[in-house]
Amino acid sequence: xxxxxxxxxxxxxxxxxxxxxxxxxxxxxxxxxxxxxxxxxxxxxxxxxxxxxxxxxxxxxxxxxxxxxxxxxxxxxxxxxxxxxxxxxxxxxxxxxxxxxxxxxxxxxxxxxxxxxxxxxxxxxxxxxxxxxxxxxxxxxxxxxxxxxxxxxxxxxxxxxxxxxxxxxxxxxxxxxxxxxxxxxxxxxxx
Numbered sequence: 001x002x003x004x005x006x007x008x009x010x011x012x013x014x015x016x017x018x019x020x021x022x023x024x025x026x027x028x029x030x031x032x033x034x035x036x037x038x039x040x041x042x043x044x045x046x047x048x049x050x051x052x053x054x055x056x057x058x059x060x061x062x063x064x065x066x067x068x069x070x071x072x073x074x075x076x077x078x079x080x081x082x083x084x085x086x087x088x089x090x091x092x093x094x095x096x097x098x099x100x101x102x103x104x105x106x107x108x109x110x111x112x113x114x115x116x117x118x119x120x121x122x123x124x125x126x127x128x129x130x131x132x133x134x135x136x137x138x139x140x141x142x143x144x145x146x147x148x149x150x151x152x153x154x155x156x157x158x159x160x161x162x163x164x165x166x167x168x169x170x171x172x173x174x175x176x177x178x179x180x181x182x183x184x185x186x187x188x189x190x191x
Contacts (some may be wrong), residue, residue, distance in 0.1 A: 001114060003119050003177075004028075007139060012062040014146075025066055029077075029104050033046075033129055033130055033133070033165075034047075034130075034165065034183070035122070036094065036103065036120035036121060036122045036126075037102065037103025037104075037120065037122055038103050038106070038107050038118050038121075039103055039104055039107035039108075039118060039119070039122045040104065043092065043103075043118055043120045045092065045120075045130075045161070045165070046163060046164060046165045047163060048163045048164055049163075050090065050163055051088075051191055052087075052088055052163070052191070053088060053089050053090070053091050053092045053111075053160055053161070053162065053168065053184070053187045053188050053191065054089075054091075054092055054159075054160070054163070055074065055090070055091040055092070055158055055159075055160055055180075055184065055187075056091075056092045056093075056094060056134075056158070056159040056161055057070055057071065057074065057091075057092070057093050057094070057097060057157075057158055058094050058095075058096050058131055058134075058136045058154060058155075058157075058159075059093060059094075059095065059152075059154060059156070059160070060070075060095050060096050060097035060099070060100070060101055060139070060152045060154075061093040061095065061097070061101050061105055061106065061153070062097065062101075062148060062152075063151075063152070065154050066154075066173060067093075067156075068178075069173075069175070070103070070156055070158070070173055071110065071113040071114075071117065072113055072161075073094060073174060073175060073176070073177050073180060074091060074113070074114070074117065074158065074177075074180055075113040075114035075117070076175035076177035077178070077179075077180035077181040077184065077187075078091065078114055078117075079114075079183075080118065080177065080178075081181060081184060081185075085184060085185065085188060086116065087107035088184075088188035088191045089188060091114070091116055091117040091118065091186055092110075092117070092118045092119075092120055093106060093109065093110040093117055093118070093119045093121050094121070094122070094127070094130065095119070095120070095127070095141055096131060096136070096138045096152050096154055097140075097152050098121045098122060098123065098124050098125065099121075101121050102110075102120075102121055103119070103120060103121045105119075106119030106120055106121045107119035107120070109169040115165070124138060128166075133165070134159050134161075134167060134170070136154065136155055136157070137153075137154065137155040138152055138153065138154035138155070138157075139153050140152055140153075141153055151155045154172035156172070157170045157171060157172055157173065158170065158171045158173075158180060158183065160183060160184075160187040168187045169186070169187055171183045171185060174183050
């Protein structure tokens with residue numbers, strides 16, 4: 001009887017230890033996923049010391065229409081916000097085309113729309129996993145006889161993300177800056 005209890009206790013401890021290790025690895029993997037290149041420095045999407053809501057847009061710098069329009073709408077929304085609300089957000093443009101868009105290229109592109117929008121890139125596998133985490137749909141489409149060579153077809157949403165990576169809200173592409181400004185007010189009320 002004592003042997004059975006001892007074996008059961010050892011199995012329970014081993015199971016809990018394995019679960020703790022796996023959970024720890026999942027957390028480390030998720031935190032590493034948020035380490036992106038922005039300009040000449042690193043951007044930590046999941047910096048829990050920074051409580052600001054991340055307003056993230058996934059796109060690419062060679063996008064002919066949706067990305068520049070979305071970033072212009074985000075910029076217009078930000079220009080309507082009071083300074084104390086602006087200080088509660090961290091707007092980030094994350095490229096879905098890391099082959100062409102380095103961290104520096106993404107940063108320069110994003111800053112063109114508003115000086116507070118950071119641009120970020122990373123290895124292709126990391127970008128794919130980050131996109132999958134938030135349900136971003138995208139696909140590279142080859143363009144025959146085109147100087148662009150390919151395009152990146154993608155869904156168009158603004159993702160409002162907490163510092164721990166939790167998705168707070170997602171807002172579909174819009175041509176109305178007030179919709180984005182309202183979402184910013186909603187998601188930053190408790191900061």
